[in-house]
Amino acid sequence: MSSNTLLKKPVKLALIQLASGSDKAANLSHARDKVLEAASAGAKIVVLPECFNSPYGCQFFPKYAEAILPSPPSAEASPSFHALSSMAKEAKVYLVGGSIPELEPESKKYYNTSLTFSPSGDLLATHRKVHLFDIDIPGKITFKESEVLSPGNQITIVDLPEYGKIAVAICYDIRFPELAMIAARKGCFALMYPGAFNTTTGPLHWRLQGQARAMDNQCYVALCSPARDMGATYHAWGHSLIVDPMAEVLVEADESEQIVYAELDGGKIDETRKGIPIYTQRRFEVYPDVAA
Numbered sequence: 001m002s003s004n005t006l007l008k009k010p011v012k013l014a015l016i017q018l019a020s021g022s023d024k025a026a027n028l029s030h031a032r033d034k035v036l037e038a039a040s041a042g043a044k045i046v047v048l049p050e051c052f053n054s055p056y057g058c059q060f061f062p063k064y065a066e067a068i069l070p071s072p073p074s075a076e077a078s079p080s081f082h083a084l085s086s087m088a089k090e091a092k093v094y095l096v097g098g099s100i101p102e103l104e105p106e107s108k109k110y111y112n113t114s115l116t117f118s119p120s121g122d123l124l125a126t127h128r129k130v131h132l133f134d135i136d137i138p139g140k141i142t143f144k145e146s147e148v149l150s151p152g153n154q155i156t157i158v159d160l161p162e163y164g165k166i167a168v169a170i171c172y173d174i175r176f177p178e179l180a181m182i183a184a185r186k187g188c189f190a191l192m193y194p195g196a197f198n199t200t201t202g203p204l205h206w207r208l209q210g211q212a213r214a215m216d217n218q219c220y221v222a223l224c225s226p227a228r229d230m231g232a233t234y235h236a237w238g239h240s241l242i243v244d245p246m247a248e249v250l251v252e253a254d255e256s257e258q259i260v261y262a263e264l265d266g267g268k269i270d271e272t273r274k275g276i277p278i279y280t281q282r283r284f285e286v287y288p289d290v291a292a
Ligand SMILES: NC(=O)CC(=O)C(=O)O
Pocket: 132, 133, 170, 171, 172, 173, 175, 195, 196, 197, 198, 201, 202, 205
């Protein structure tokens, strides 16, 4: 076990592949139990899935949306914010709080938003899904988040003082390697993606996207899905997974509710970058358009 300049000390990461239903309060309470379970197993960074407090679908966003700003949000207006903050504090973990439908009260715009909290329950970062999930695969799946949601406009990098920097992005964001590349080049040891691929795109692309982002950027990548519910309108792929900097899948769930864990080690980032030194071999003079 070793550390490096990106990851100061080894850390156990947990992804909670949560089974959520239509009752928001029940979902929040269930998430709390699972976060505490992950902490008891030694996890210090815990990730929840996309839309963990609601069913996933455009028809559900307005009903489940809550305000996050203005600050400080009240427990009535922002129950998920408060629940996440208290579970992080109770479990004493860094918590990447999956995502929740957000209503920005002044603009009346809706967002798909991820909140990250410190072990003392303080909000560290807010990521609004940058790339909205608009796809149309005839006969298989049509989804248009942009009919209801607005996109976020920022790459989100979060400093976890004891460990180093992570990037947080949501689901469809993983299909845009530019975002991952910039975050990695700014020194993140891991890219965290709460996500909910489906039974059409999941088998083809979920693992591949996770491994591709890890291989390109030689850092850890985590994808955290909801458990599959065949009674829901959207059938999540599940298969939450953690990939190491060599693009090896360290752990992968099936589609049922479970928690997957892996130990992240800075030495693995060094070893990978030493063995395949693309970080020092880039030729930005040949492709200046992508230089940061
Ligand atoms: N749900 C998403 O945002 C993305 C997805 O399912 C896919 O890219 O496939």
